[in-house]
Amino acid sequence: MRAARDVFAERGYHAASIRDIAREAGLSLSALYYYYSGKQALLVALLEDTLADYQNSCEVALAAAGDDPAARLNAFVRATVEYRVRRQVDSLLALRETRNLEPDQLEGFVQRRDALPGLLQEIIEDGVACGLFATPYPDEAQRTVLAMCNAIAQWYQPSGDLTVTDLVDRYVHLSLTLVEYRLPGDR
Template sequence: MATRGTADAEPVRKQPVRKQPAAVTRGGGLAAIMGAAREIFAERGYHGASIRDIAKGAGLSLSALYYYYDGKQELLHALLEDALADCFHGCQVALRAAGDDPAARLGAFVRAIVEYRVRRQVDSLLALREIRNLEPELLERFVERRDALPRLLREIIDDGVARGAFVTPYPDEAQRAILGMCNAVAQWYQPSGDLGVNDLVDRYIHLSLTLVQHRP
């Protein structure tokens, strides 16, 4: 039986190359889109924002925006995921630097969360207000990733209890109280106020160590 030669083979079909819009290539369009979406969602809410206004705010055409995002739903999810990834990264860096001591690790975690809530206050408030507007599949994915944060804090507390550094009989309540007060910073903190971030962090670390009943 004759074999099929190279000349008889079906030609390889080239996949169409999806070109980046010129405006995105030149101007860092992703950052512009995220920045505009953050500002408009914060100002008008998810339902009050239009994809056209976001594109205009980013200085891009609609086609350039749609190159990256299918619409508002995907864009909202991307904003929330980006902020969450930043939060986790800050926690991981802080915990690596803190070493093995349970009190130092708890303090590092609290510092990372409080500083994040101040630094990304708008993103924190967006997550609080707009998470309910995520469609079920995206909401489930986001919540699953977000819930790793309280689990991380609980691991720190459990380790401290196991090693005798923390003697609280209520680790669940301590975990919820610590994370709750740290997350709430975004709702009330005023950078122009009398309380500086470092002083706020010091107070929250003190409160957290009190909640877990730290024994030096």
């Protein structure tokens, strides 16, 4: 799978061949076919692994955050930013190559993937309902938070001046600003 990820990232799904992947993995073509029926099966396995890891990261963070919408938003953003940095190549593949899933694979994958924006939407709506978030645009806030977090995979350089901790802190701050977070005494 690591070889498939590297080949897909370098060449794109359509330009990659199963032979290229086998060579990168140090396997014979027949050995690769023993484990995966083809390039589509490798793409599905990669995307499913990526999604499962991201979902797990979010679930663990949210379970520790409790019921407070601000703490849950913080946890969701933190998990997303850390994930996008930790699995940067995988994140880019998921953003770019999902379109190459065959229709029977695409539908189920998209349903599982879209559950995460639904969790974020629920957090924001809960915050608005209890008066912690004052945004008049919860749908747009949810889309903006996700878009900015997802974009990290495109530009972040681990060797740059910005640490992951700084990045997380900034994105949590930006997210709380987007939802117009109000401290309990400021409502």
